[in-house]
Amino acid sequence: MGPPTAQFRRVAARTGPAVTLRFDGVSIAATAGDSVLAALLQHGTLLRRLEFGAEPRAGFCLMGACQDCWVWSSAGGRIRACTTPVAEGMELFAMPQASFDRPAEESGRG
Amino acid sequence: MTGRTTDVAIVGGGLVGAWTAFFLARRGQRVTVLEKGVVGAQSSGVNFGNLRLQGRFPGQYPLSLRSQALWEEFEALTGEDCEFEQSGHLYLAYDAEEHARLESYAEVSESYGLAIERLEPADLRRRWPWLGQQAVAATFSARDATANPRLATPAVMRAAARHGASVRENTRVVDIGRSGDGFTLALANGETLSCGALVNSAGAWALEIAERFGETAPLFPAGPPQFVTEPFPYLIAPSIQAIDGSVIFRQIPRGNVILAGYPRTAADPQANRAPVPPAKTLAAMRALARVAPVLAQCHVIRVWSGIEAYLPDMIPVIGPSQTTAGLFHAFGFCGHGFQIGPGVGACLSEMILDGGTQTPLAPFGIGRFRSATQVSEKFRKEFD
Amino acid sequence: MADPVIVGAGPAGIAAAEVLCAAGLRPILIDEGARAGGQGYRRPAESLALDMARLMGSEARKYAALHRRFEALLPRIDYRPGTLVWAIDGDTLHLLRDGRAETLCFDRLLIASGAMDRIAPLPGWTLPGVFTLGGAQVALKDQGCLIGSRVAFLGSSPLLALAAKQYREMGAEIAVIADTTALRAKAAALPALLHAPRTLARGLWYMAASLRAGTKMLHGAVPVAIEGSERVEALLLHDARGRERRFACDAVALGYGLKPETQLADLAGATFVYDADFRLFLPKIDGMGRARPGLYLAGDGVRIGGADAAEASGALAAHAILSDLGRPAEIAVTRRLARRVQRLRDFQRGLARAFAWPRAQIAALDDAVTLCRCENVTVGAVRASMARDLGPAEVNRVKAITRCGMGRCQGRVCGPALQELVAAECGGDGLAAGRLRGQAPVKPIALAAAMDGS
Numbered sequence: 001m002g003p004p005t006a007q008f009r010r011v012a013a014r015t016g017p018a019v020t021l022r023f024d025g026v027s028i029a030a031t032a033g034d035s036v037l038a039a040l041l042q043h044g045t046l047l048r049r050l051e052f053g054a055e056p057r058a059g060f061c062l063m064g065a066c067q068d069c070w071v072w073s074s075a076g077g078r079i080r081a082c083t084t085p086v087a088e089g090m091e092l093f094a095m096p097q098a099s100f101d102r103p104a105e106e107s108g109r110g
Numbered sequence: 111m112t113g114r115t116t117d118v119a120i121v122g123g124g125l126v127g128a129w130t131a132f133f134l135a136r137r138g139q140r141v142t143v144l145e146k147g148v149v150g151a152q153s154s155g156v157n158f159g160n161l162r163l164q165g166r167f168p169g170q171y172p173l174s175l176r177s178q179a180l181w182e183e184f185e186a187l188t189g190e191d192c193e194f195e196q197s198g199h200l201y202l203a204y205d206a207e208e209h210a211r212l213e214s215y216a217e218v219s220e221s222y223g224l225a226i227e228r229l230e231p232a233d234l235r236r237r238w239p240w241l242g243q244q245a246v247a248a249t250f251s252a253r254d255a256t257a258n259p260r261l262a263t264p265a266v267m268r269a270a271a272r273h274g275a276s277v278r279e280n281t282r283v284v285d286i287g288r289s290g291d292g293f294t295l296a297l298a299n300g301e302t303l304s305c306g307a308l309v310n311s312a313g314a315w316a317l318e319i320a321e322r323f324g325e326t327a328p329l330f331p332a333g334p335p336q337f338v339t340e341p342f343p344y345l346i347a348p349s350i351q352a353i354d355g356s357v358i359f360r361q362i363p364r365g366n367v368i369l370a371g372y373p374r375t376a377a378d379p380q381a382n383r384a385p386v387p388p389a390k391t392l393a394a395m396r397a398l399a400r401v402a403p404v405l406a407q408c409h410v411i412r413v414w415s416g417i418e419a420y421l422p423d424m425i426p427v428i429g430p431s432q433t434t435a436g437l438f439h440a441f442g443f444c445g446h447g448f449q450i451g452p453g454v455g456a457c458l459s460e461m462i463l464d465g466g467t468q469t470p471l472a473p474f475g476i477g478r479f480r481s482a483t484q485v486s487e488k489f490r491k492e493f494d
Numbered sequence: 495m496a497d498p499v500i501v502g503a504g505p506a507g508i509a510a511a512e513v514l515c516a517a518g519l520r521p522i523l524i525d526e527g528a529r530a531g532g533q534g535y536r537r538p539a540e541s542l543a544l545d546m547a548r549l550m551g552s553e554a555r556k557y558a559a560l561h562r563r564f565e566a567l568l569p570r571i572d573y574r575p576g577t578l579v580w581a582i583d584g585d586t587l588h589l590l591r592d593g594r595a596e597t598l599c600f601d602r603l604l605i606a607s608g609a610m611d612r613i614a615p616l617p618g619w620t621l622p623g624v625f626t627l628g629g630a631q632v633a634l635k636d637q638g639c640l641i642g643s644r645v646a647f648l649g650s651s652p653l654l655a656l657a658a659k660q661y662r663e664m665g666a667e668i669a670v671i672a673d674t675t676a677l678r679a680k681a682a683a684l685p686a687l688l689h690a691p692r693t694l695a696r697g698l699w700y701m702a703a704s705l706r707a708g709t710k711m712l713h714g715a716v717p718v719a720i721e722g723s724e725r726v727e728a729l730l731l732h733d734a735r736g737r738e739r740r741f742a743c744d745a746v747a748l749g750y751g752l753k754p755e756t757q758l759a760d761l762a763g764a765t766f767v768y769d770a771d772f773r774l775f776l777p778k779i780d781g782m783g784r785a786r787p788g789l790y791l792a793g794d795g796v797r798i799g800g801a802d803a804a805e806a807s808g809a810l811a812a813h814a815i816l817s818d819l820g821r822p823a824e825i826a827v828t829r830r831l832a833r834r835v836q837r838l839r840d841f842q843r844g845l846a847r848a849f850a851w852p853r854a855q856i857a858a859l860d861d862a863v864t865l866c867r868c869e870n871v872t873v874g875a876v877r878a879s880m881a882r883d884l885g886p887a888e889v890n891r892v893k894a895i896t897r898c899g900m901g902r903c904q905g906r907v908c909g910p911a912l913q914e915l916v917a918a919e920c921g922g923d924g925l926a927a928g929r930l931r932g933q934a935p936v937k938p939i940a941l942a943a944a945m946d947g948s
Binding site: 007008009010011012013014015016031032033034035037038041042045046047050051052053055056057058059060061062063064065066067068070077082 | 526533538539541542543544545610611620621622623624625626628629630632633634636637638639640641642643664665666724725744745755867868869870901902903906907937938940942
Binding site: 051070073076077078 | 340343364
C-alpha cells in the first residue's frame with residue numbers, strides 16, 4: 001500500500017455550509033452534517049492514540065456502541081467522533097493536551 | 111479430641127479471613143478457609159481500595175498503623191503486586207466547622223505519631239492547582255496509600271495456601287456445633303470438618319454464627335456506591351476526600367478516577383444484590399466536579415457496589431467470643447475494613463496461638479452490645 | 495396512568511408506536527439516534543446525495559414505507575431523538591439529552607434497543623481501517639463514505655456478501671469475501687433456512703452476485719492476521735485447503751452475525767437464559783415479548799430476527815401492552831404476528847447455525863492478541879489469570895481481575911469472545927462461563943451532565 005493518506009472515501013456528495021475544524025493543528029474542511037469521524041478519516045487514518053501504549057485507533061463500530069472513537073477536544077474532555085456532528089472551529093486532538101500533561105510528581109506527591 | 115481435621119477453621123474468605131489464614135499457616139497451624147462463594151468477592155473486593163490513616167476512629171490507631179506496615183510489606187509477604195500506591199491522602203474542609211473537625215482529626219493522628227501536613231488555600235493552589243478553589247483548609251498525610259481490592263485478597267489467600275492453608279471456595283457451612291473444646295462444621299456438600307478454633311469472618315453473613323453461640327450484634331448490610339471514570343491523563347496522585355463525606359476519589363496510574371460518595375446504598379445479602387441508584391451516581395458526579403472541576407468533561411463509565419456489614423457505632427467487632435472459648439469474631443467493618451485487614455488477621459492469629467495480642471483492641475469486643483448501643487455521628491451522616 | 499414508553503426508533507419501536515397510536519394512546523418514543531430508522535433502516539440526512547433506493551435494493555420499498563409511516567406518526571407521538579437511556583431504576587428511566595441528565599417515570603416500558611455486530615478478535619483487529627460489518631454500512635448510509643478503497647470482508651454472515659455488493663456498486667474494490675464457515679456446514683443448515691424461502695433466495699442472490707462480479711469469495715477461511723503498522727495493509731488467512739493467502743487491502747469489515755444489545759433489558763430487570771444456538775445469554779420473554787410485568791422487549795434487541803421480525807415483534811409487544819391495559823384482545827392479529835415473528839426468528843436461528851460463531855478460532859487465539867480493546871487486555875492475560883490458584887472461573891470474576899470488559903464499551907465488543915474464551919479455558923460450555931452483568935451507565939456520561947437540574 002502507498003503511504004497513509006485517507007481512510008474513508010466519499011462516494012456520495014454532501015451539500016451544505018462549509019465547516020472548518022482542526023485536528024492536531026491541521027485544518028480539515030468538512031460539510032455541516034458530517035460526523036467528526038467521517039471528516040477526520042477523509043483526511044487521515046487516525047483518530048486517537050490508545051491511553052495504554054499509544055497504538056493508533058480509528059473507531060470500530062461507527063454506531064456509538066464500541067466507544068473506540070473518543071477524540072480529545074480543546075474543551076478539556078473527549079467527544080465520541082462517530083456520533084458527534086462537526087461544528088465550525090472545533091479543535092481536536094489525538095492525544096490529551098497541555099492542561100493534563102502536568103507531571104504528577106510536581107502536582108501531587110506530598 | 112480425635113477426628114479433628116484442622117486446627118483452625120475460618121468461615122469467610124474475605125481479606126480478614128485471608129490474612130488470618132496467612133499468619134496462622136505461617137506459624138505452622140493447619141488452617142481451612144471456608145468460603146461460600148469465591149475469595150475476596152464481597153466487600154473485600156468491591157471497596158474503594160483506600161488505605162487511609164487520617165481521620166480514623168481514635169482507638170483504632172495502633173491496629174491501623176500495624177496494618178499499614180503490613181501493607182507496605184505486601185509484596186514481600188505475598189509475592190504479588192496489588193497495585194499498592196503510597197501517594198498520600200488529602201482531606202478538604204469547606205468551612206470553619208469542617209476546619210475545626212479537620213484539626214481535631216489531625217491532633218489525634220499526630221498523637222499516634224502520624225505526620226500530618228496542614229495546608230492553606232494558597233498551598234492547595236500551588237500543589238494541586240486544578241482543585242476547586244472553595245476549600246478553606248486541608249490536611250495531607252503522606253503515609254496513606256491505596257491498593258486494588260480486587261487483587262489483594264486472592265493474593266493473600268494464595269500466599270496463605272503456599273504456607274499450607276487449605277482454601278475451599280464454593281463451600282457453604284450449613285451448621286456449626288460444639289464438640290468438646292472444639293467445633294464441628296457441617297458443609298453443604300455433606301462433609302463435616304472438626305476444628306479446635308473457629309474464626310467468624312463471614313462479613314454480612316457473620317451474625318448467623320454469632321447467634322448460634324448465644325451472642326449478637328446489631329449488624330445490617332449496606333453497600334458503598336462506587337464509580338469509575340474513563341482513563342484520563344494521570345494527574346491526581348493522592349486520594350482526596352471532602353470531609354463532609356460527599357465524595358472521595360483517587361486516580362490510578364493507568365488513568366481511571368475511582369470515586370465513592372455517601373450516603374451508602376441498601377444491600378440484600380440473601381439475593382446477593384447491592385444496586386447503585388442512578389441518583390447517587392449523579393450526586394457523586396456533582397460532588398467530584400465541585401472538588402475537581404478539571405474533571406467536569408471526564409466520563410463515568412461504570413458503577414458498582416457490594417455487600418458490607420455495618421454496626422450503629424461504626425466500629426467493627428474484633429476479638430474472642432464472650433460465650434464460647436475458641437470462637438473468634440471479626441466482622442462488621444463498617445466500610446473501613448480494607449486498611450486494617452492485615453492487622454486484624456495478625457491479631458487474631460496471636461489471640462488463637464498466644465492467648466492474646468499486644469495490639470489494644472478493647473473497644474471492639476462483641477460484649478459492648480449487651481448494654482445500650484451507641485449510635486455514631488458518622489453513622490447518621492453516612493446513611494439515608 | 496403514564497403513557498407507554500418505547501426505547502428505540504427502529505422498525506420494532508416504530509411498529510409498536512403505530513399500534514399504540516391506533517389504540518388512541520400517545521407513546522413516548524425515545525431514541526439515541528438523531529434520526530429514526532435504527533441501524534438497518536438508517537436514513538441519511540437530506541444533504542447527502544445518496545441513492546437509498548439503489549442501496550437498499552430489495553428492501554428499498556420497506557425502507558421507504560417505514561419512514562413514511564414514521565412521519566405520519568410524528569404528530570401523534572412524543573418523539574425524543576438524541577436521548578440516551580443510561581440507567582433504569584425501578585420505574586424511572588434516567589436519560590441524557592443535550593448533555594443533561596433527566597428522568598422519566600413509566601408504567602409500561604417497551605425496549606427495542608437493536609443489535610450490533612458480534613466480533614471474534616484476531617491479530618491486528620484493533621488497527622485503524624478495521625471496522626465492524628455494520629459499521630461499514632453505517633459509514634455508507636449515514637456519511638456517504640466507504641471505509642476504504644480496497645475492502646476485505648471477513649467473518650461469517652450472509653451480510654458479508656450483501657455489504658460487499660453495496661460496496662462494489664458504490665465503487666469499492668473488494669479484496670475478498672472470506673467466510674469462516676465451510677460451505678458444507680452451511681448446506682447442512684439449509685433445512686432450517688427453508689422457513690423463510692424469500693430471505694434465503696435473497697441471501698443466495700447476493701452470493702451469486704458476488705461471484706458474477708468476479709469477487710473472490712472463500713468459504714471455510716481461517717483468519718491468520720490483519721497486517722499493517724499504523725493502518726490496515728493486508729488480510730492474511732488460510733483457505734479451506736490450508737493454503738496461506740494474503741489479500742492486500744486498506745480496510746477490513748468484520749462481523750460474525752449480530753448480537754442483541756441487552757444492557758437496558760438487564761437494568762430493567764429481565765431474566766436471562768442461555769441460548770445454545772446463538773451461544774449468548776438472552777432475555778427471557780413470553781410469546782408476545784413480555785419480560786416481566788410492565789416490561790416488554792422487541793426486535794433484534796431481544797432476539798435476532800432481522801427488520802421484518804423486528805417490525806412484527808414490535809407490533810406484537812404493543813398488542814401485549816394494550817391487552818395488559820385491559821383493552822380487548824385482537825386475537826387474530828396477534829396470532830398472525832406471533833406466527834410471523836416465530837417463523838422469521840427460526841430462520842435467523844438457522845442462520846446462526848449455518849454461519850457459525852468461530853468458537854474454535856477464539857479458543858486457539860494467540861496469547862498476544864488483544865481481547866478487550868478498551869482496556870488493552872490480551873487473551874494471554876485472561877488465560878493467565880484463570881490458570882492461577884484461586885483464579886477466576888467465571889466471566890464477571892475474570893473481568894474483575896483482568897479488567898477485560900471493564901472499559902468504556904462495558905464488554906459490548908469483547909463480551910462474546912471473552913465468554914467463549916472463559917468457556918474454553920474451563921473446559922465447560924458457554925453457560926458455565928456465566929454472563930457479563932450489565933451495569934449503569936450503559937454508555938459513558940460526563941460529570942458535567944450531572945451539574946444542573948435533577
